Amino acid sequence: MILVTGATGGIGRKVVRLLRQQEKPVRAFVRLTSRYSELEHRGSEIFIGDLRREKDIQQACRGVQYIVSAHGSDSDALSLDYRANIELIDQAKANEVKHFVFISVLGADRGYEDAPVFKAKRAVEKYLEASGVNYTILRPAGLASNLLTLAERFRETGLYLLIGDPKNRTSILSTDDLAKMVVDSLTVEGARNQTLAVGGPEILLRGDIPQIFGRIFNKEPIVINPPLFAIDGLRSALGLFNAQTQKALGTYRTLLASEFFCTKEEIANLERIYSFKLETLENFVRRYLAV
Known part of the structure; x- marks a missing residue:
C-alpha cells in the first residue's frame, strides 16, 4: 500500500493517477472538503x-509500505510543512516503510530566513536523511502548471505580469514530469537515498516566459513589470491585520527575488536516473491548452 498525502493537490492527484494506472494500491489522504471522487473512482x-x-x-500510515509526501501548507508552514512531515517520518520508521x-x-x-516554507522543508529534509528510512528528496523548481492561468x-x-527582475534564471518543470519522478522514485535504485534538484530541460530567464507565450499564441x-518593493509594501500593510499572511508572503517574496534553476549537469543526471527526456515549458503549455 502506498500512502499519498496531498492527494487532491496539483502534484498528488497526478501521482495517484499514475500509480493507479500501474494498478498499484493507493491510500489517498484527503480532507473532507476536498474533491476526491475521481481518486475513489480510480480505485484508490x-x-x-x-x-x-x-x-x-x-x-493513515497503518499497513503502508511506501509514503509520498505531496501536501502543501495552506500558509501554515509549522503545522503542515514541518510537524505533519515529521510525524509521517516517525510513522514510516515505526511501520518499517x-x-x-x-x-x-x-x-x-x-538559508532563507524570511521564508517559512523553505525553513520547514529543510528541517524535514535533515530529519528524513537521519531517520534511517530509505528516501528520495525531490527539490522542484517552478512548476509549469502554475503558469497555465497566466498563459x-x-x-x-497579450498581457503578462512579471514582478521582479526579468533576468533572474529559472528552470520551469513539467508537473507531469515531476509526478513521474515521484512514482519512479519508489523503485528506481538510482533515486534511493538521494536529494535531487529537479527542473525542466531549459535554463530560462523569467523574461523569456512572455516571449514563449507570444510565440505560442x-x-x-505586453509585459507589466512592477518592482519587487511593491510586494514589500503589500506585506507591511497586511501585517497590520494578519501576521500569518505576512509571513506567508515572505516565502512568496523569496520566490520572486531569487533564482531557481538547475544546472545542465543536474538536468542530465535527472534524465539518466529516470530514463526519460524532460518536457519544455512551451510543449507543456501547447499540450494543456491545445495550441
Whole structure:
C-alpha cells in the first residue's frame, strides 16, 4: 500500500493517477472538503483526515509500505510543512516503510530566513536523511502548471505580469514530469537515498516566459513589470491585520527575488536516473491548452 498525502493537490492527484494506472494500491489522504471522487473512482482507498492531527497520520500510515509526501501548507508552514512531515517520518520508521518520497523545494538549503516554507522543508529534509528510512528528496523548481492561468490570460489579452527582475534564471518543470519522478522514485535504485534538484530541460530567464507565450499564441507580449518593493509594501500593510499572511508572503517574496534553476549537469543526471527526456515549458503549455 502506498500512502499519498496531498492527494487532491496539483502534484498528488497526478501521482495517484499514475500509480493507479500501474494498478498499484493507493491510500489517498484527503480532507473532507476536498474533491476526491475521481481518486475513489480510480480505485484508490480514501482516507479522510487532517494532517494537523497526529492520530489521523498514525491511522493513515497503518499497513503502508511506501509514503509520498505531496501536501502543501495552506500558509501554515509549522503545522503542515514541518510537524505533519515529521510525524509521517516517525510513522514510516515505526511501520518499517520501505521508501519515503518527500517533495521539498529548490533552494531549501540556502538559508532563507524570511521564508517559512523553505525553513520547514529543510528541517524535514535533515530529519528524513537521519531517520534511517530509505528516501528520495525531490527539490522542484517552478512548476509549469502554475503558469497555465497566466498563459490563458495572455492568450486573451497579450498581457503578462512579471514582478521582479526579468533576468533572474529559472528552470520551469513539467508537473507531469515531476509526478513521474515521484512514482519512479519508489523503485528506481538510482533515486534511493538521494536529494535531487529537479527542473525542466531549459535554463530560462523569467523574461523569456512572455516571449514563449507570444510565440505560442502569435501575439506580441505586453509585459507589466512592477518592482519587487511593491510586494514589500503589500506585506507591511497586511501585517497590520494578519501576521500569518505576512509571513506567508515572505516565502512568496523569496520566490520572486531569487533564482531557481538547475544546472545542465543536474538536468542530465535527472534524465539518466529516470530514463526519460524532460518536457519544455512551451510543449507543456501547447499540450494543456491545445495550441
